[in-house]
Amino acid sequence: MSATEIDFYELLGVSRDADGSSIKSAYRKMAMKYHPDRNPGDAEAEAQFKACSAAYEVLKDPQKRAAYDRYGHAAFQQGGGGAGPGGMGGADFSDLGDIFETIFGSAFGSGGGGRQRPRRGADLRYDMQVTLEEAFHGKDAEITVEVASQCDPCGGSGAEPGTGKRRCELCGGHGKVRAQQGLFVIERPCPTCSGRGEVLEQPCSSCRGEGRVDKEQVYEVDIPPGVDNGTRIRLSGKGEAGPMGAPPGDLYIFVHVKPHTVFEREGTALFTRVPVSFTTAALGHTIEIPGLDGETHAIDIPAGIQSGKQLRKRGAGMPVLQGRGRGDLVVEVQVETPTRLSSRQKELLREFRETETGEECPESRGFLDKLKEAFGG
Structure with missing residues (x-):
């Protein structure tokens, strides 16, 4: 898709039947948003400002707008200096291609000779389950991932060893071809070389010219203490190899912590519910809770405590991820009514x-x- 296909109405955010007042109001809004004085040093905002100004220059003039509605951007290509349909006056649109290329990238540029750069390989995702104990202490894990990796015989080039590349004959090495469709000239990546401007003299027999093959890779993963559900660990350059020797993507490890039989986690805090007898709740007592750190934590239950009361042990919770200190251990007391009493106990009660x-x-x-x-x- 070329720059000539970018719609002026969409650029200003108005409908094609918008009146002059609506177009003027929309332009002022966009101009205020992207004005260079409001976005100092922002090249993208400056380019957007210029593009909106160019669109408004056409749509505010009834003759220019009529020509644009009828012929689109082809009206400017065929006579931007006044020779085109409807008379374009002195408006200069020769830099529209540069403006759109700055905003939307090279795929929208007006130039016909730029080759497409080889795209980096895809990023990969690996889901890893760990126990709460492993999340507490951290661990060194080893994972096996099947990934498109660089082909060894051709070194990722895609060419059979001993051969190389030559200029694409269809596009002449430009990487793009043009086709006339009515009033429009459509520019697309070359179908023979896929926009690279070069073709292989002889594809590699191992990877069939892709420069990569599927392999099982084993990676070491450092799980730091304090990881939680959704923690993402990035292994740079361990994703899929890019085609034809392009850089590889990244591998992202998403951590999922399994439910624990005793503790529930909320951030760095650990929660647990402890049932106590009604006599313990009435008279008070000290109970001991084994922690994930291997230590035993004493919790003092005050006399007369009510069911649902939470007691907090500072610094006995989960480690802070990539930081210092630990969260708290929170014990929720649940007073249990006895259901099996001896005759003597009933008598005493x-x-x-x-x-x-x-x-x-x-x-x-x-x-x-x-x-x-x-x-x-």
């Missing part, structure tokens, strides 16, 4: 109930008081 005054459980007492107040005793 009945004796205890007979001694209750209501002050032992202030929340229950308060709720009863609210009921009395709401329903008149």
Whole structure:
């Protein structure tokens, strides 16, 4: 696709039936957005500003707009200095190709001699599962990936050893060919050389001219302490080899942490729920929780603790990824009501109930008081 196919209406963001006022308003908005004074040193913004100005120069003039609506950019190619249909006056559009090339890349440029650069190889993704313990300590892992790698016999060139490349006869080494379609001249990459301007004298018999073959590659991966779900590790240059000797892409390792039977993770914090008997909750106690670090962490349960209360142990959670320190260990207490009592235990509980005054459980007492107040005793 060439620069002549870029639509002026799309550039300003207006419909083809927009009136002059709408076009002027749209241009002012775009000009304010991309004006060089507002984007100092931004070459792309400056080019966009020039392109919008060129589009407005055409669409604001009824004669020029009519010619553009009828002939498109071909009107300017055939007489930009005033000889074209509708009379273009003194408007100069000779630099439109450069403007569009700056904004949209060389594929939209107006020049016919630029070869396409070999594209780098594709990036690859590898999903790795680790345990929470491995995420805590980190690990050195070894992975095997089937990847398009550089062909050894031809060194990635795609040419049979002892042979080379020659200029493409179809495009004359330019990498592009042109075809007339009505009023438009369409420029496309050369179908013979795929835009490279060169063809192989004899394709490599091992890779059939691709310069790469599928191989199993083994890579060492350093999993740092503190990784979490979605952590991405980049192995530069370990993706697919580029065609015809082009640079390789990258390999991205996406880490997935398996669920743990005891701990749940939120950032650098570790959560766990600990059931305690109602006597422990009433009298208080110290419990011990084994941590992922191999240490045993003492958690003091205060007397009278309620179910759902969270206790925090500073610095006993997950390591900070690529940083210092650790998060916290958070213990949520769940008071468990006994379901299997001996006759003696039931007897003791009945004796205890007979001694209750209501002050032992202030929340229950308060709720009863609210009921009395709401329903008149």
